[in-house]
């Protein structure tokens with residue numbers, strides 16, 4: 379069993395290079411057994427004022443450090459993350475519940491992001507563009523926006539934070555980070571790594587607290603020029619509204635209602651594996667999780683039978699026990715939401731073909747476990763097929779043909795990820811064109827996005843921005859157009875003497 383240090387049990391904010399105590403504290407629980415593992419600050423708005431004021435000063439110096447040198451620091455932090463990977467992974471399982479092999483995968487995502495963004499420090503390309511005038515040079519360059527605020531969720535507490543903070547840091551910004559208070563250990567570890575790696579004080583600051591107080595204070599502080607948020611649709615809309623009032627740039631990633639499409643020519647066993655992994659891995663608590671299966675009528679019965687059979691083999695329990703394939707749900711609130719949707723599904727007339735109940739695991743009676751669940755006979759408009767449940771619950775929807783499958787996929791307010799299982803190459807390309815999501819998979823489930831590609835989605839999933847990939851730099855930089863006139867005389871642009 380992993381043991382926490384005194385600092386890890388008693389978490390503090392990290393403001394301007396100081397570990398700062400707060401009197402108001404909250405408990406942090408291990409979702410596997412309901413035990414208290416740590417205490418985390420429930421900060422007031424003044425913590426944000428302190429962080430933002432110091433970040434404003436620190437950022438000016440940081441922006442002057444050459445980008446390849448900023449990148450070197452990121453590379454060093456990435457190396458330290460790699461050295462500490464196993465402990466980070468265990469801490470992640472402890473606070474989040476996900477099984478250890480998935481925790482290792484998530485920590486690796488963060489490490490990959492460090493090395494990838496360190497490479498970008500030697501690129502950060504601008505553009506040169508021919509000027510309209512003779513002896514005049516025109517170029518566009520990326521500039522840091524200044525201080526940025528990032529708000530991250532509990533389901534990927536380290537990976538998502540790296541998708542946002544690493545591009546921000548390498549491009550010369552200071553970051554104020556409000557992690558989820560359900561999973562504060564990852565923030566603590568990452569901040570300590572950067573402190574040890576020698577990141578100047580004030581460039582990465584951590585303030586724990588509620589969205590209503592700390593999040594709101596971040597949005598309202600004039601030094602913070604960008605907010606990057608990942609979380610629920612409901613909260614994201616509030617963040618967008620508040621940022622709108624401040625005319626503040628905001629990047630939003632707010633979940634999905636992702637589908638796997640299984641066509642009549644699909645490799646059914648492969649599709650079953652893809653569905654199992656993307657629907658029930660992480661107990662369905664991914665923005666990218668598969669929560670709908672859209673299946674051609676010719677293979678519906680076969681798929682359903684094989685899926686139900688395979689679901690019986692999923693072992694559920696403490697994520698630190700490597701025999702388990704599925705860990706707990708994050709907390710009671712998460713569990714209650716899933717239970718609510720089970721009732722909604724039954725009332726709507728869907729057939730509960732498997733699961734649907736809270737699960738008690740021996741010796742872990744206070745943990746939050748839920749059975750992998752399959753609803754069949756689901757129609758597209760049912761709430762269980764429209765709304766994000768964020769748990770191991772899948773709805774099976776039968777369709778008559780390819781066109782109906784695409785239409786069913788697109789008939790939701792979200793647009794994060796989608797997938798199609800087929801052997802027909804024409805359908806592969808039609809699907810990648812017509813699926814209205816930011817991420818499309820062919821012959822794989824809906825999860826597993828790689829960090830060097832853009833992550834985000836259409837419609838209710840976001841507002842057009844992307845996390846990770848080189849595209850993340852667009853969130854944290856501004857374009858500056860620069861004109862250098864070397865003619866030695868005043869050349870006037872936009873003077874028209876023709877008339």
Ligand code: UN1
Nearest residue numbers: 534664665666825826827
């Ligand atoms: C999330 O669920 O919010 O694509 C992130 C995936 C992971 C990241 C998920 N790489 O499933």
